Amino acid sequence: MKNIFFVIAILAISVANAQDSLSSVQNTNENVPKHHDKSVSANKTVVWSIGIEPSVPFGNFSNFSGFGLGGSLQTEILASKKLGITINAGYLDYFGKSADTIKYSDFKYWPIMGGLKYYMSGNSYLHAQAGPGFGTNGLGTSFWYGAGVGFKLSKALDAELRYMGWKQNEVSNSGKGGTGVYGGTTGGTGGTGGTGSPYGGHYSTVGVRLAVNF
Numbered sequence: 001m002k003n004i005f006f007v008i009a010i011l012a013i014s015v016a017n018a019q020d021s022l023s024s025v026q027n028t029n030e031n032v033p034k035h036h037d038k039s040v041s042a043n044k045t046v047v048w049s050i051g052i053e054p055s056v057p058f059g060n061f062s063n064f065s066g067f068g069l070g071g072s073l074q075t076e077i078l079a080s081k082k083l084g085i086t087i088n089a090g091y092l093d094y095f096g097k098s099a100d101t102i103k104y105s106d107f108k109y110w111p112i113m114g115g116l117k118y119y120m121s122g123n124s125y126l127h128a129q130a131g132p133g134f135g136t137n138g139l140g141t142s143f144w145y146g147a148g149v150g151f152k153l154s155k156a157l158d159a160e161l162r163y164m165g166w167k168q169n170e171v172s173n174s175g176k177g178g179t180g181v182y183g184g185t186t187g188g189t190g191g192t193g194g195t196g197s198p199y200g201g202h203y204s205t206v207g208v209r210l211a212v213n214f
Contacts, residue, residue: 047076047084047213055164055207057094064104068094068205076117084117088129094205108136111144123152133166140169148209160209170200 055068072090079085089112096104113131120126126149133144148162 045078047078049074049076049158049211049213051090051209051211053090053092053207053209055092055094055205057203057205059204060201061094061203061205064097065094065107066097068092068107068207072209074211082119084119084125086113086115086117086127086129088113088115088131105137107139109139109144110134110136113144113146117150125150125152127160127162135168138171140171142166142168150209156213158211158213160211161206162209163204163206165202165204168200168203 051072051074053068053070053072055070056062057065057068070090070092072088074086074088077085090110092109092111094107094109096106098104111131111133113129115127115129118126126147128145128147130143130145133142135142144164144166146162146164148160150158150160152158
């Protein structure tokens with residue numbers, strides 16, 4: 001799965017670089033003001049992006065997962081020079097930890113979130129998002145929300161540091177569909193999981209979205 005994300009990123013960067021070269025030629029011919037060159041969104045009303053999203057769980061969630069990796073497709077409608085409306089659909093896999101005789105299953109989600117971007121001075125922006133996250137292996141559907149600060153690294157590249165949180169519904173530790181358990185206190189890497197209390201609670205992560213805009 002990691003290789004797929006890297007291949008997508010390389011292809012997207014290649015396309016973005018080609019678009020930047022074409023845009024530079026067009027801007028020169030049309031005498032576009034210099035300040036329009038600072039953003040890939042110049043003269044556009046809709047901007048698309050493909051992003052890779054590594055993240056680290058903390059708090060209660062860090063007991064069960066130590067690292068997450070995913071990707072997303074995002075569209076942004078530019079309502080004004082300062083405000084953008086975003087729709088983001090992605091996939092996130094938080095890899096389960098191993099502790100003693102327990103192998104926790106991966107936590108896999110498909111979040112779909114709407115958001116607002118507020119552009120500040122320079123190449124920075126604030127971004128708030130919220131929406132449903134659809135979990136696999138009995139994780140159910142939960143409400144996701146987050147906020148971050150982003151920086152445009154170039155015409156086509158930007159990075160956003162953000163916090164994400166959601167209320168994970170209670171999940172039985174019967175090990176449905178997984179190779180380990182969700183929050184059980186005993187068990188192995190196979191079988192039906194542990195005999196501990198049911199699993200759930202508030203989960204939080206801090207991560208980065210590295211994106212190519214086009």
